[in-house]
Amino acid sequence: MTLRTSTAAASLLACATLAVQAAGISDDKVRIGVLSDMSGQYADSGGKGSVEAAKMAVEDFGAKVLGKPVEVVFADHQNKADIGGTKARQWWDAEGVDMIVDINNSAIAGAVFTMAKERGKVAISTGALSTGLTNEFCGPTSIHYTVDSYSLGKSAVQSILAQGKKDWYIVAVDYAYGKVTAATVTDFVKEGGGKVLGTVYHPFNASDFSSFMMQAQASKAQVIALANATQDTVNSIKTAREFGMTKNLTFVPQLIYINDAHAMGLELGQGLTFATAFYWDRNDASREWAKKYQARMKKMPSMNQASVYSAVTQYLKAIEAAGTDDGLAVTKQLKTMKINDMFSQNGYVREDGRMVHDMFLVQMKTPKESKGPWDYYKILDTIPGEQAFQPLSKSTCSLVTQK
Known part of the structure; x- marks a missing residue:
């Protein structure tokens, strides 16, 4: 047996051994x-x-x-x-x-x-x-x-732009998710012919949203996009309502969980439009x-x-x-x-x-529309996944073969 044949045989044996080890359940x-x-x-x-x-x-x-x-x-x-x-x-x-x-x-x-x-x-x-x-x-x-921030942002932003509301302001949480989401919303607004008049970042789990809402109000924007989540989103909307902003401005949260809807209640959240991947009903x-x-x-x-x-x-x-x-x-x-x-x-x-x-575009119901606890959303539209998520043509993943 030559050295080359011996080496090849050893390699085949090693591969066979690894295949046997890989089969079944480890531990x-x-x-x-x-x-x-x-x-x-x-x-x-x-x-x-x-x-x-x-x-x-x-x-x-x-x-x-x-x-x-x-x-x-x-x-x-x-x-x-x-x-x-x-x-x-x-x-x-x-x-x-x-x-x-x-x-x-x-x-x-x-x-x-x-x-x-x-x-x-x-x-x-x-x-x-x-x-x-x-x-x-x-x-x-x-x-x-x-x-992700792309799928959540695209549907909601396009829906509001279609209503003719072109001037936007972004209130975002100051960490990776907020920054990526703010950039994504900005891109979608510009692609749709709108303008982002400014962006302000707040600390994660902020205790007071007054200054951030005042800056948003002073921008004279028609739409306030909230690039935050959970309690930060709820507190943003509560503060905006205290300032009377929810009467004349459109608020577009980029992420609302059913838990957030439950926490804020329909009296506060009615009319909010956003995208979600799941609704229990x-x-x-x-x-x-x-x-x-x-x-x-x-x-x-x-x-x-x-x-x-x-x-x-x-x-x-x-x-x-x-x-x-x-x-x-x-x-x-x-x-x-x-x-x-x-x-x-x-x-x-x-x-x-x-x-x-x-994905699903939903709107929070009014208190009169709700039939009881947890009956919070109206499904306005279904967005096919191929339209909702970032296309592979825009991917920077090393596993993607660009055509």
């Missing part, structure tokens, strides 16, 4: 880690609700895959990149976690996606919003599942699942929590189909699957890791 258990904000501003739209949604998905799947048990673990990232990154590293390097889900903070999600790429582990962000996750942070085992499947969730959590699920259930279910289906929990094999399988369930309509995972699905 005889599939561990799913829910990394979320458990105690801060995003806890209501993620947190314990995301953990419960993941557990529901595992239970409904039968608590086993390929004959091996499935376990859900969770941790609080506290909205701190160092804490979130440390926990992800610990889970993957020492505790046998196979997939991390939720990650409802863009900075933390970027760090986790980078580690997933290095380790060949699966990361599915259902809660982060930066388009960077499918651009500079994209990886072969990372998936951005729910929404949309169809029979969403209603059936949401009522099961409500029975456990005493509230309706956010789109993040609903998408955690969907993502965990689809992940387990992909393991079953691939015959292994190997990260690369599972993600490759996911990218061949059609995703239609209580959350996703016409869903599929693209090469850049973006899960494309239909």
Whole structure:
């Protein structure tokens, strides 16, 4: 046997050995880690609700895959990149976690996606919003599942521009999500023939929005876009109403969870128009699942929590189909699957890791239109996923082959 033949034989043997090792379930258990904000501003739209949604998905799947048990673990990232990154590293390097889900903070999600790429582990962000996750942070085992600033902004901005309201002002939170969202809104407004008269940034979890609303009011804009989230969005609208701004100006929040709608109430929120990926009362499947969730959590699920259930279910289906929990094999399988369930309509995972699905333009009802608690939205339009999300032609992901 020549040296070349010997080397080739050894390589084939090594590949065969790796293939055998990759098949089946590593450590005889599939561990799913829910990394979320458990105690801060995003806890209501993620947190314990995301953990419960993941557990529901595992239970409904039968608590086993390929004959091996499935376990859900969770941790609080506290909205701190160092804490979130440390926990992800610990889970993957020492505790046998196979997939991390939720990650409802863009900075933390970027760090986790980078580690997933290095380790060949699966990361599915259902809660982060930066388009960077499918651009500079994209990886072969990372998936951005729910929404992003592009999909949330495009539908709402185009709808308001169509009403002839061209002069905009942006109030944004001062971190990655707010900056990316403000830039995205600016692009959409300009593309639609409008003008952005100014942008002001406020601290995360700000205690007082008076000065920011005064600057917005002084701009003489017709439309105020809110590039913030959860309690910051609610407090922005409350302050605007106190100043009498909601009577004459149009407010376009870029992100509203059902939890936020519940917190502000219809008296304050009536008429707000925005995009969402999920509404519990949309169809029979969403209603059936949401009522099961409500029975456990005493509230309706956010789109993040609903998408955690969907993502965990689809992940387990992909393991079953691939015959292994190997990260690369599972993600490759996911990218061949059609995703239609209580959350996703016409869903599929693209090469850049973006899960494309239909979006919905909704408007908050008036108190008289509502039939009871949690009956908050009117669905105005369905936006096909191909129109809602950033096209691959604009992608900077290294995995995308530009044509």
